[in-house]
Amino acid sequence: xxxxxxxxxxxxxxxxxxxxxxxxxxxxxxxxxxxxxxxxxxxxxxxxxxxxxxxxxxxxxxxxxxxxxxxxxxxxxxxxxxxxxxxxxxxxxxxxxxxxxxxxxxxxxxxxxxxxxxxxxxxxxxxxxxxxxxxxxxxxxxxxxxxxxxxxxxxxxxxxxxxxxxxxxxxxxxxxxxxxxxxxxxxxxxxxxxxxxxxxxxxx
Numbered sequence: 112x113x114x115x116x117x118x119x120x121x122x123x124x125x126x127x128x129x130x131x132x133x134x135x136x137x138x139x140x141x142x143x144x145x146x147x148x149x150x151x152x153x154x155x156x157x158x159x160x161x162x163x164x165x166x167x168x169x170x171x172x173x174x175x176x177x178x179x180x181x182x183x184x185x186x187x188x189x190x191x192x193x194x195x196x197x198x199x200x201x202x203x204x205x206x207x208x209x210x211x212x213x214x215x216x217x218x219x220x221x222x223x224x225x226x227x228x229x230x231x232x233x234x235x236x237x238x239x240x241x242x243x244x245x246x247x248x249x250x251x252x253x254x255x256x257x258x259x260x261x262x263x264x265x266x267x268x269x270x271x272x273x274x275x276x277x278x279x280x281x282x283x284x285x286x287x288x289x290x291x292x293x294x295x296x297x298x299x300x301x302x303x304x305x306x307x308x309x310x311x312x313x314x315x
Contacts, residue, residue, distance in 0.1 A: 118170035119311075147169040151185035155312025157293055161197075162305040163223070166220075167204035168214065175200025177306055179295070183231055193231040193245065195275075197295065197306055199223040212261045218258040223304060225297055227275040236280075249297045251304070273299040287314045 161177025177200050183193035201222040211217040229247015236242050255267045279293035288311065295306040 119196070150183065150315045153185075153191070153312050153314040154182035155289075155291065155310055156180050157291070157308035157310030159293075159306060159308030161223075162200035162307075163199065163202050163221070164301060164303040164305070165221070166301050167219070168206035168210050168216070170205040172202035172204065174185075175202050178308060178310075179293075179306060181312070189233045189256075191231045191233070193227075193229060193247070195225075195227040195295070197225045197227065197249075197297075198302075199304060199306070208260075215259060216257055220256045221253060223251060223253045225249045225275075225304065227295075227297075229275060232273045239283040241281045241283070243277070243279040243281060243293070245275070245279075245295070249273050249275040249276045251299065251302075252296060253302070271299060271302070273297050273303075278314075281312070288312075 156178065158178040163173050177198060179197040180193050181193060181195040183191035185191045199222060201220055203218065203220040205218045206214060206216055227247050227249040230271050232244045234242045251271045251273060253269050257265045257267065259265065275295065275297050277293060277295040279291055281289040281291035283289050290311050292309050297304040297309055
């Protein structure tokens with residue numbers, strides 16, 4: 112009986128290093144493999160400078176403090192469906208009397224906002240640095256307060272649909288937090304809008 116016990120103990124002792132090695136490699140693999148996100152959802156906020164491309168007159172404002180809220184749902188590790196809400200600050204324009212008589216606009220203030228729907232394609236450039244390319248469609252709301260040469264004031268709201276493209280870079284600070292920079296362009300001819308912004312996003 113003691114020989115059988117001795118053989119068993121020897122077999123266990125021989126197998127123990129291999130078992131420990133397998134357990135150790137399994138634990139290392141679990142540590143190195145990113146844990147899957149349960150929802151695949153992200154959301155963020157940016158602030159920056161919005162630029163209006165508009166055919167204004169004598170004294171023309173084109174830039175204003177602006178920003179955006181955004182969120183997305185990952186379809187694949189590098190592709191997400193994304194929605195943005197962009198808000199552009201108020202800009203104004205005043206015309207000299209001759210131009211006011213021609214255009215029937217003595218002064219004008221306008222602001223814009225947009226909701227975009229599209230895709231966000233991500234390409235990892237360096238460790239923790241990712242490039243973002245966006246393409247989609249924007250629904251733009253413009254609000255204008257127009258002062259006529261006669262002294263009348265008119266408020267006008269209009270809606271347009273236009274293509275939206277964007278590009279940006281993000282830096283992953285910790286696992287679920289990114290700092291990002293973005294450029295967004297709503298392509299609408301003489302009424303195009305640009306947004307240069309920085310901010311952060313969280314993943315869930």
